[in-house]
Amino acid sequence: KDLQSESNKSIAKDIIRKAKIITANSLVVYANKMPKSFALPMPFPVFVKPLIGGNSKGVDEHSVVTNSTELKKKIKDIQKKYNCASIVETYLRGKEYTVGIMQDTVTGNLIALPAEIIIEKNKQGQRILDFKMKKENTEELIKVSDIKLFNVLADMAKKSFTALKGRSIGRIDIRMNENFIPHFIEANLMPGLRGGYFYRCCNLNLNINYQEMILRIVNNGLRPKAESIPSSPTIKQLTRTQVHKFFLERCRSGRTGLIRNQLYLRGYRGFESLPLRQTEKAPHGAFSVCGE
Numbered sequence: 001k002d003l004q005s006e007s008n009k010s011i012a013k014d015i016i017r018k019a020k021i022i023t024a025n026s027l028v029v030y031a032n033k034m035p036k037s038f039a040l041p042m043p044f045p046v047f048v049k050p051l052i053g054g055n056s057k058g059v060d061e062h063s064v065v066t067n068s069t070e071l072k073k074k075i076k077d078i079q080k081k082y083n084c085a086s087i088v089e090t091y092l093r094g095k096e097y098t099v100g101i102m103q104d105t106v107t108g109n110l111i112a113l114p115a116e117i118i119i120e121k122n123k124q125g126q127r128i129l130d131f132k133m134k135k136e137n138t139e140e141l142i143k144v145s146d147i148k149l150f151n152v153l154a155d156m157a158k159k160s161f162t163a164l165k166g167r168s169i170g171r172i173d174i175r176m177n178e179n180f181i182p183h184f185i186e187a188n189l190m191p192g193l194r195g196g197y198f199y200r201c202c203n204l205n206l207n208i209n210y211q212e213m214i215l216r217i218v219n220n221g222l223r224p225k226a227e228s229i230p231s232s233p234t235i236k237q238l239t240r241t242q243v244h245k246f247f248l249e250r251c252r253s254g255r256t257g258l259i260r261n262q263l264y265l266r267g268y269r270g271f272e273s274l275p276l277r278q279t280e281k282a283p284h285g286a287f288s289v290c291g292e
Helices: 002-007 009-018 068-082 131-136 147-163 197-206 210-222 240-251 262-267
Strands: 026-029 046-050 086-090 096-103 110-118 140-143 169-176 182-188
Touching: 009 026, 009 086, 009 147, 009 182, 046 068, 068 086, 096 147, 096 197, 096 210, 110 147, 110 197, 140 197, 147 169, 147 182, 169 197, 197 210
Parallel strands: none
Antiparallel strands: 026 086, 046 086, 096 110, 096 169, 110 140, 169 182
């Protein structure tokens, strides 16, 4: 249910509104139920994207629409390519940010890791984080150096993560309007664990490398809620059963991300997306870290 709240953008935004967090006005439109003429509850331009899915799929240079003709065309295109409804929302003209979230499983405290996404202008002069840009990795993430802005983004991200009942790790996307007011865009409660935005948020804010990030996530996930662990645990403290238990829990939702399936976990090879493997030098049932 919590993952459905994240993946369905309209449900997520409804939860966010109930939590008194600012998000753009929006409505869901189905191509096969779209009347010949209908009035939007917000003025043009508006932003149109698939109701379901992530990684900016369905977002392109035609996502910002300025009239009814463009709107209908984009909604029909999304239905044809992705077989889902569209969410139409107020277009936010400001800068875009992503905030990684790490939760301490013992205390429940949240650590927010904001980063600004630097986006090049498209042919229309708009800065849109579209599917092509994400696929080609042409955007850049930089640290948020303004303390006041950092705190505003961190506060919104933590409240959003809590409202959506996130656990352990997650990522919240935020965008400014023309008046520099931050708006919740969407959430990723099971972010990829390779070299994507979540890792870059950790690297920028915590000054840790990929292996150190994985160690933090795994050790944090295995900590008993009423018991503390050493401040600097090593991967060799993790038994085969513990690692399996942690990642199996992430697999049960059916959204495994870069962990392809449970066979990788049961086989205990490289997991493809994680730099963990069993080595001859390590004690039986223990793991050591290897480079990507």
